[in-house]
Amino acid sequence: MGIVTKIAPICLALIMLGLGLGLKGEDFIRVLKTPKDFFIGFFSQLVILPIVALCVALILNLSAPLAVGLMIIAAAPGGVTSNVLTKFADGDVALSISLTAVVSLISIISVPFVVISSAEFFGAVVPEDVSLIGIALKMALVVTVPVICGMIIRAYAENFISSKINIINKLTSLLFIIVFVAIWIEEKDNILNYLVQAGLAVLILNIVMMMLGYFIAKKFASGIAQQKCIALECGLQNGTLAVFVATLMFDDLAYMVPTAAYALTMYITGFIFIYILRKSNQNL
Numbered sequence: 001m002g003i004v005t006k007i008a009p010i011c012l013a014l015i016m017l018g019l020g021l022g023l024k025g026e027d028f029i030r031v032l033k034t035p036k037d038f039f040i041g042f043f044s045q046l047v048i049l050p051i052v053a054l055c056v057a058l059i060l061n062l063s064a065p066l067a068v069g070l071m072i073i074a075a076a077p078g079g080v081t082s083n084v085l086t087k088f089a090d091g092d093v094a095l096s097i098s099l100t101a102v103v104s105l106i107s108i109i110s111v112p113f114v115v116i117s118s119a120e121f122f123g124a125v126v127p128e129d130v131s132l133i134g135i136a137l138k139m140a141l142v143v144t145v146p147v148i149c150g151m152i153i154r155a156y157a158e159n160f161i162s163s164k165i166n167i168i169n170k171l172t173s174l175l176f177i178i179v180f181v182a183i184w185i186e187e188k189d190n191i192l193n194y195l196v197q198a199g200l201a202v203l204i205l206n207i208v209m210m211m212l213g214y215f216i217a218k219k220f221a222s223g224i225a226q227q228k229c230i231a232l233e234c235g236l237q238n239g240t241l242a243v244f245v246a247t248l249m250f251d252d253l254a255y256m257v258p259t260a261a262y263a264l265t266m267y268i269t270g271f272i273f274i275y276i277l278r279k280s281n282q283n284l
Contacts, residue, residue, distance in 0.1 A: 007182055008244045011175040013142040015240055016104070018172040019080055020150020021161050023101050030098050037092070037221050041099045041230040044213050046106070049234060050074045050114050052212065056205050057122070064124040065254035066198050068115065070205065072242045072255065073262045075114035077103035079238035080172050081267075089274040091228030099233050104147065104241075108139040111245055119249075130249050138248060143241065179240050180260055195261050202262040206269050210235035228277060236270055239263040 031038045053074030057067035078100045086096040103110075112135035119126045154161045161168075213234030217227040242259040249255075 008179055008240065008247050009142050011179050012240045012244045013146045015080070015172045015175050015238075016143050016146040017150045018168045019100065019104065020147035021154050021168055022080070022083075022165055023097065023147070023151050024154070025151075027094070027098050027101050030094060031102060034095065034222070037095055037217075037226045037230075038098060038102075040217055040220050040226075041095065041213075041233050042103065044209075044216055044230060044234050045078065045099065045103055046110055048212060048216075049209055050118075052208055053205055054118070054121075056201050056208075060201050060204075062201055063197070063254070064119075064122040065250070065252050066201070066258055067122045068119050068124045068250075069198070069246065069255040069258035070201055071118035072111075072115050072246055073202070073237050073239065073259045074205065075107070075111045076237040076239070076242040076245075076259075077107045078233045078236055079176075079240070080169055081176075081270075082232050082236035084169060085236060085270050085274065086229045086232050089228045089232065089277055090225065091232065092225040093229070095226060096229045096233060099229075101147070104238070105144055107241065108136045108143055111139065111241070112136050115245060115249065124250075124255075126249065135245070135248055139241075139245070142244065176240050176263075179243055180263055195257065198258045198261045199265075202258055202265050203269075206235050206262065206265050210269065210273055231273065232270060235273070236266050237262065 050071060053070050057070050062070065078096070080100070083093060083096045083100055087093045109132075112132045116126060116130070116132055116135075118124075210231045214227050214231035217230040221227055221230060239259050239262065242262075243256050246255040246259065
């Protein structure tokens with residue numbers, strides 16, 4: 001796992017820097033202006049998503065590494081991709097950005113807590129030198145610090161950054177691809193077997209969460225734009241962050257396989273979901 005271990009932190013830090021470059025202070029203030037919609041998305045991501053992942057792992061009787069790997073991707077926040085697809089779906093982009101920003105910053109605590117707890121629950125061996133505080137501090141260096149740096153840079157170069165934001169988003173997507181290509185290259189002999197084992201689990205998790213997010217938002221959120229946003233935030237996670245956490249805590253690539261499988265799945269199901277929504281709107 002040498003290649004992945006070396007490039008994952010660098011790619012994640014650059015991706016989070018790109019996220020910070022796309023943020024403004026008002027993205028956080030907006031949470032106070034529309035608290036209901038934000039809370040629905042926040043609760044769905046931080047509470048319901050890990051619970052559903054736990055149920056899927058238990059029902060399918062996944063091995064400990066794959067089960068914990070599924071919990072890692074479930075604990076990860078949404079990424080820039082969710083913001084882009086929310087825009088493509090005519091969803092509430094502002095809400096999507098706020099959710100991604102806040103949940104990403106909170107993830108330095110929520111992700112280690114969920115992962116360490118699930119590792120203990122499934123009987124996975126966590127190295128003795130791994131602790132919640134230690135993982136949180138390492139995550140802060142590659143998640144929180146780059147986001148803050150990106151926001152500071154944008155504050156001093158607003159016009160330039162705004163004109164280049166589409167290029168920045170494309171570059172972050174490229175970094176995401178680089179990490180997963182490295183995983184495939186490094187474990188090409190075992191990856192197919194792992195994907196067969198994890199494929200059904202991540203497909204179920206992804207589809208169930210997008211549907212749950214959509215119908216929970218339909219019941220409680222402000223409107224259709226918020227429904228689309230919350231559904232996509234629940235279905236599109238920051239895979240690079242998940243890989244980084246897996247490499248920090250475990251030596252076995254099996255813990256990263258659900259992340260790789262989910263990354264492939266979420267784009268396909270995400271675009272199918274958007275297509276269905278667009279067709280439904282045309283028929284109204």
